[in-house]
Amino acid sequence: MARRFLTGVHYNSRESCTYRCLVLNNAILEHFRHPHNVGNLANATAIAEVANPVCGDTMRLSVRVEGGKVAEARFKTQGCVASIAAGSVLTDLMIGRDLTELHEITTKKISEALDGLPPMTMHAAELVVDALAAVLKQIG
Secondary structure (H helix, E strand, O other), X not given: OOEEEEOOEEEEOOOOOOOOOXXXXXXXXXXXXXXXXXXXXXXXXXXXEEEOOOOOOEEEEEEEEEOOEEEEEEEEEEOOXXXXXXXXXXXXXXXXXXXXXXXXXXXXXXXXXXXXXXXXXXXXXXXXXXXXXXXXXXHO
16 A cells, blocks of 8 residues: 655545545645744743643744834744644744734634635744743733
8 A cells, every 4th residue: 555645644545535634735835845934032921831631732932022022022922733723924024013013813814814824824923822822811
């Protein structure tokens, strides 16, 4: 039986691919392969760590605020391809924005910025929006 690999998920070529394979678009794969703003932020204004209890993905989001705007944002994620990509795009959307604008970042906007997350990976957008909410709560 031949095994094939698609986005890190292996499957038997004779099986249905409905639940075991994901077709991830180029935007998701690009943010996964070359994530932006990865790492810790030593002089962070706020740091939040969140986890998805269902899939086990975790995210640490660090933000530095200057003059009411996000000057810098970094993330570290342990999780699936979509969670890493969502963390990357979240930080891109945050940097340079006024704190009040951050409330406009939703799971839908994260998905749209990644050219559409497959339904089975929407937990990734939920994870990063939860991290954003936790950071905003700390900042006040």
